[in-house]
């Protein structure tokens with residue numbers, strides 16, 4: 382068994398954070414609810430190009446001072462051992478200060494938001510995870526026409542007549558990951574998202590090289606398996622079906638079933654179930670379907686008893702505030718863990 386995984390096997394509980402330009406839009410476009418979950422997909426859901434999207438979203442993304450410390454405190458008090466947050470989601474907006482793009486936190490807000498968040502987590506003694514999207518709707522060379530089976534903003538694709546060079550996008554992706562591993566001290570998790578069965582992960586993302594580059598730079602980092610999506614990687618999907626007995630470590634360190642708990646665990650495979658508290662990852666002002674605290678605690682017990690980790694999501698608003706409904710639930714979980722001697 383893989384020694385890099387030791388802390389993670391004991392961790393049990395982590396906080397997932399989805400936060401980006403979509404957060405300020407809050408599931409609303411031109412005054413109307415876009416409906417349903419997955420509002421971090423707003424750009425694709427409403428089918429607008431990146432300029433139109435950015436024009437609407439940028440003024441609503443205004444991080445308040447100290448937001449990151451508040452996140453770290455919520456996670457710590459809840460009994461979480463690690464936090465995984467979106468350094469870049471599919472919209473392509475990078476929260477930090479990147480030399481490779483102006484579509485980033487530094488240029489939009491004057492701040493390196495990845496640094497603020499990472500520093501705050503380190504101060505609370507929490508492990509740091511970067512969710513990083515390999516899909517990118519913004520980058521001029523991201524070849525979404527070739528991205529078979531992966532969605533993209535329809536109107537943007539129809540408009541795009543200029544040739545796209547995926548090799549240039551791959552270079553950008555790898556370069557930005559190098560920045561992630563160079564500028565923020567120790568990184569504990571990289572949480573890739575996500576490939577599709579139609580892809581050869583190596584051709585589409587330079588996946589094998591990417592894993593090698595990460596390990597060369599920070600040997601202790603652990604990674605999920607979403608750079609690849611094929612049976613050899615342990616899953617044919619990222620649900621719980623077709624799980625092989627073990628996963629080849631060349632494809633990542635752990636698997637990430639989404640919104641469901643494997644009935645009998647996953648044998649010797651390391652796994653983490655990521656889940657929303659309502660029905661959406663990114664903040665929506667319309668989704669009030671909060672799961673009960675009791676349900677969330679039961680999930681945690683169920684997952685822990687089957688050898689997995691629970692990565693429970695919060696979706697802060699455009700100013701970085703975690704919704705009070707989420708804070709309340711995290712607090713209750715922390716209280717339960719304390720009472721039961723687990724935190």
Ligand code: JFZ
Nearest residue numbers: 419421574575618619620639655662
């Ligand atoms: C991906 C993202 O598209 C989504 O916005 C969110 O960030 C989530 C955590 O990850 O969504 C997926 C990716 C893969 C599967 C399901 C949802 N899958 O294969 O089961």
